[in-house]
Amino acid sequence: MKGYAYLLSASALAFGFGGTAAAQTTPPAAQADNTSNDSSADTTRDIIVTAQRRTENLMTTAVSGSVLTGADLANKGVVNVDALQFAMPSVTVNNFGQGNDFNVRGIGKAEHNTQTTTGVITYRDGVPTFPGYVQGEPYYDVANIQVLRGPQGTIVGQNATGGAVFVNTNDPIIGGGTHGYINANYGNYNDFGGQGSVNIPVSDTFAARVAFYGERRDGFYNITGPNGYPYHYGNNDLHEVAGRISFLWKPTDNFSILSKTDLGYLDYGAYPASPQGNFPKYLPGTTTPNPNYRDLFDITQNSPAAARDKFVRSILKIDYQFDGGIKFRSVTSYQKANTMYLADLDGTASNVAPIRNWTFFDSVDERQITQEFNLISPDNQRFTWLLGAFGVWNDYTFLSPYQFVIDTPSSPYPLGIPAFQYKLQGTNPTRSLAVFGQLGFAITPNLKLDVGGRYTSSRTTNHVDVLQYTAYIRDDQTAKTDNFSYKVSLGWKATPDQYLYAFVATGFRPGGLNVPVGLGLPVPFKPETITSFEGGWKGNFAGGKIRTTVTGFYNDYKNFQVIIGYPTFPTFGIELNVPHSTKIYGGEAEAEFHLGGFSFDAGVNILHSALGTFYASDPRVATTTACDPLTGPVSTTCINLNGRRQTYAPNVTFNVGAQYDFKLGNGDTITPRANFGHIGNQWATLFENKSQGDLLGVRNILAAQLAWQHGTYTITGYATNLTNQHYVGALNSGLYFAGPPRQYGVKVLKVF
Template structure:
């Protein structure tokens, strides 16, 4: 949990912009792109021989429901889809789902949907797009860059998921379901190998092992090595990527009523060095983006994540059809990172470095009582608890050190930060005449965050600040929906949904005054949405169309303290943001042709919000609500929300050419577009805030011969160079052009 702690930002603001000194998780788009194997075209898409679009299901509401009859805006990707569209890591989801952006810091990923998610990269700013893996909420914003392997489905849910996903889903949720063992599935599985440029070498696979009539196991693994994308002058350490992951699953089903599923996985992700160059050129103005992979560096880099997860899911169906469910999760991880965080080889006093080690432990428990799927009234009740600890260990020279510059001003951190969440929730569904259905869901959550013997110290000045701080709060979120099954081919819905994200603690002030600023408040969003889903042309075409209007309150952002601009603190936007847009998607199958399409159009605008740009000269008081407006205290009213592109678009198509011996040749082309966006609320292009559009073209040519699929693939074929994340004063690049060959063997 690359902490990039807000806590350490205060003294750095006195020397530059606070993000310069925060211990942020930086990654250079070390996002790996394994060879996209195509869908195994010899496998029918549905029971009718593959001539219509396959039914897709979602698990977002604790039941398995048909996406076309569920009131939710979602993109659902099967293993087939992941292979043929080249989606193997979380940051690649932004190229297949509307209204989604991922800022890839490698050991930390900030996901935003419709401009809502996580705007500041630190442990105290909670995630606004929660990730669930096999029913368990995962580390909040960290350890998400592991590869997707042996996946059943990935669901990208857009809009607040306040009833089921909870208070960390103001923007939405990502639900990752891995493959379960199959008791009657035989000794089946797959093996995928690829080799590409940058010596990109990968081997992954899975095998299903039936043990007896009631017990089955499954083992899956992924390994990968890749040379770095970068050409660095200066110190680097070992810059190459080396990943290894494994998962073991066990399914026991002694009776039809009882199902016990256990999964445990481990990952060792050596990301080499996270490299980023300076946002601002030495001569002034934003650095050009014509070559993001060549720059200077004067500090050794190191970036390793190690983590393990275990989850136990128990379902028991009572004689009357009611399901009792328990989902228990335990996750433990360790991250280590060191790097140059000024993006140059500048000598002291302009040399800024970071070296950190952080442990995280997350335990969670959820209970559900689920009514049968049929009947005039259906319902779900649930309870949830989680405890998440961030441990900053002691050590010689400091295990967590930010040097601004090293040896002259070193900000060190040790201690424990603990966050707890408790919640109860439920949903009722009433079937009404004429195909109507009324649904109402509600969730009550309480949260707390505590610093336990957290010590901030600056050894050169003999400054020590013991921070035993505490903040808690509660919120009520939910959703009220009116559904209409117009006919078997058309489904419409309208709903109001709410979401909330916890507040957090600010750090002690090192210079220019003591004390601890007040905690920052929760974020809240209210979403008004209408949608229509249809099945057309005898099932050959399925469409989803929706419109939304969001009122987003108390956006959490790091800014100078109103009456002390040389110090920073995290505050809330006092006036809120209006976000509204239109989303459309479609999937088509016409004979041997298969295609998909997705688009998101969005407009965002801040309300009245005064703030000082910390990279520019500061002076005087600048109150967030009242100003006064001047050349330093800026009124940000009308500015767009951060990481909220106006347009997102993706399209994919493939065609099966049948050869005389039963083989297939399948070309596939996919294109995605993410329009320009802003990395801060100040929209200051000269300081590097502007993120240009991303245009990613991919293609593959697959030969299917029996159980083998051999594929020539290419990703980012036009070599579009784009900035994937801002971590002021540096920027991190998206993955460049990659190409190679893969071989998939199924058995």
């Protein structure tokens, strides 16, 4: 029952979700479109953000954020969300195969299921992407990525308690001629890839853009079957193909229609993992060698494994500016995906009790439709305002007949015996409707007050059939959440180059439903809410060649959603809310220097977190002793978690990067660059049990590249994870998932 207790946590509805490609694979092409939005060659350029529905200068906006251009992504080796954590402060990503725990400032997501929605939402080209599956979509032909830290409850809405990520790809350019780029790369692990794009002028009012991405790579792992025999069921081989076609029609200066359609087939091969107890060289807390020690990439398995996502996303954006300068905007999206995941759930080739070839399989469809309307006042007025309405409809379909299966036989029984299977099928439709607005008032030309608010009504429903060890359970439940979030900010431009700001903001993440495990229909868990206080200073020096930002923040985080043992019967798990506030506070600093041919960037976050009084039973430890979250009592299994650190909240993260452009006499340029990212240790659960693998160790990732630019060609040698650190990328169901090892290779870029 110890194993069953965790697997059958009442949120078993989605054992895991959202695939992610291995972090820090071959870096993408540098932004090669000289007529695009990216002006990275200008080191004194303004840093522009559009995440708040206006075009704003980040250095004079009351928000904490980072912006990476297409060239920045290439220079830092960022090809997907995993690698963002090594390119900017305060971000952690823990990838466990069919999902990830994405957190900013220790707030985001901590439970591995679809019922617990994300707390750091990702927007692509103006629309929110799936909050559950398909998180591994690669970055290619990107204009910029904007990461806003702290709750974004007013403009973004729910699922942005930790922050929000905005991925903006390059638009077609009318009158820009035919231009684009193509990039090819080859590296170790037989890694071969390519990407490119072309802008196609059709008329003086219409243009198109086509972009593509492809990669194949051998797996990182040495996998053996029983008794050391070869394993033939699916390694970590990567095969990805993605494409995008965009159209822009602008018949007049004040009217435009932009459409983008993305397609992707992302076959990750599999996400092998091994029992967490195999990784430490020494038994936790001792100097005794671990008799079961194996490297993270040295794995035994005896069950087939697979991981694949496929998706389509279509976006339609309409902009119209009235004669008085007021803008009307409509953004519509339709997205559909399927994710398939097959795993050796015990992570071994054992076929002997108590472990006997446990497996997991699911095939799930997800469909999402969104619609947003905005009315936006002109920027050049003392009073500015924004009005908006938003709706999102997201449906999960757990395919029939019962294509969600946890199979946990015990000796001497084989796989496929219904008495040892937990199976699920059905639908989980969700809906969220919101209205929001923001008012700005320039008290003086250099002092501005902004006030915004958003009302959201969310609903989630289960129509699910469960077969729990042959016992049939029907689940028809609905949970509703209503919330009003707000932000009040004050920004002061003390001098043309010095800006100070302060604000108070709130945000929320909706509640959800627990799936029954034979104890009746469980109570839904409540929404999370956060109140954040932040103040900061942003400075420009030497004509914008030096930029600095310093930020301090304090978060009062309530109703954190967590899986613990049932309070009255802890043999099974249930998701509920931490009853008292969690305090999270700290500071960030970022700096950029562009002096001649030398460029340097750095960021650091210092964080402290502490739970309030909270009693809970670890669902991984079998017990029948009751444990009330408010009163306990304290026992060997009923633990007071007061003062424990928030999950996925390292005390320190920082990143540094530097490069120098050596100009050669023939007009060529040679540019060496190095990047380093540090993620401090973090706890994967509130129980902080080292013997269960809860402490994820420090990550120190060093990368370097050397680029030679000759006319329209650039040849780059690159290497990621130079020290070949073998680090734990995630903990899920007692298994350790590895972060990517050292990779190196060459890429060739051609601009036309």
